[in-house]
Amino acid sequence: MGEAANSADDDIVTAGFVVIGDEILSGRTKDKNIGYLADFLTAHGIDLAEVRIVPDETGRIVEAVRALSARYTHVFTSGGIGPTHDDITADAIAAAFGVGIDFHPEAVALLSARYGNADLTQARMRMARIPDGASLIPNSVSQAPGFKIGNVHVMAGVPAVFEAMLEALGPTLAHGRLVLSRAIEAHMAEGRVADDLRRIQDAHTGVAIGSYPQYDGKTYSTQLVVRSRDEALLERVVGEIEEALARLRAEA
């Protein structure tokens, strides 16, 4: 990653994600885009601060997109930009921004090139309807583009296409300083190390200590994760935690 022309240096850059789709809420489809986007943003120094999953209903999409657009640097959406009647995301985004929507010449050209005029049905032409003032996000998999309007990036729900669009977007996104992280296996239940963790956390700002219990069906183990944008501070806190763990193991 490293420095880029559009790095915001010390600024914190945030993001929200709106997952659009009845099929996720019914359980029929298991979402794969949340985890992928979370990893992608962390690698770009962008803090994913909130995710909302909403159904295929215009009012609900508008509400979520407006709320997150007002609050975060970037917003991403997945789903609802295909050719069928349940694909209502482009219209909902136009409504959220209070702009019109029409066939976008570049999008029409992309779809014509893909389908040829014979197969470019009225339904497929719907995928070329883009809110006024939006710019296109390329789709290297199946051509039908996403789009960006304001700080909102509208992308496909099919994971292969979502990921391709995100790759295309990557170099264009404002990003902050990377959050560094170190994971430590505690080799004990989190209840044993909890008092020390609280003491160490309370003594340091600018670092976040997370404690994540895991259960294998028989015993609990604990992974501790230390996160900071300050490398020296990160190493100091990791050292204090390892010291506490060594003492607890000696006591056991």
Next chain:
Amino acid sequence: MGEAANSADDDIVTAGFVVIGDEILSGRTKDKNIGYLADFLTAHGIDLAEVRIVPDETGRIVEAVRALSARYTHVFTSGGIGPTHDDITADAIAAAFGVGIDFHPEAVALLSARYGNADLTQARMRMARIPDGASLIPNSVSQAPGFKIGNVHVMAGVPAVFEAMLEALGPTLAHGRLVLSRAIEAHMAEGRVADDLRRIQDAHTGVAIGSYPQYDGKTYSTQLVVRSRDEALLERVVGEIEEALARLRAEA
């Protein structure tokens, strides 16, 4: 599932889900509870209407829980009820309801039985702090309970524990009439069948037709899903779709 004493018959019963955890937003942990809860609720005739993923910050938890509690029949939360400093969910829920929080005698008894007095550290005792007026949700895996207050069900983030708590809750939840669904493989790209789907959808209320493209890296296929609480209507619409697909295949 079938009828239960607390079935709400024709009423639509809804749910919201608040996933609490920095580790999901950073990508370090991939959520497994959303898909599990979605399947569970669909099987119980409850419509999951919204999911929000928020960080380990009191204000953000309070805001999400209040918004969803006001809007849906049931709310579920996952995460943040363990013994460490980053487990702030119980306090946040007390704040959301404007009530106090204290050691709950039954919860203390459960933890004493599990850990014995020697291992029941101050940190572990935190897991017995329950908002005033809440009732406990049993945890058959590791004893530390969840709790219910108002319409909000507060559960663990570790999937094995989350699932055990949900099983315990199942018989107590008000639920509506089951949504029936039928899946149809279109064996063609969704752009080809889109015009017929729109016509059929527009002709029927009380049924939702979803169109879900899949991509295997080479070609697109499409799964159509018809959902309704009315079985006769469901079968009629499935028949109309199959007729349209047969005609399109004959044209090809």
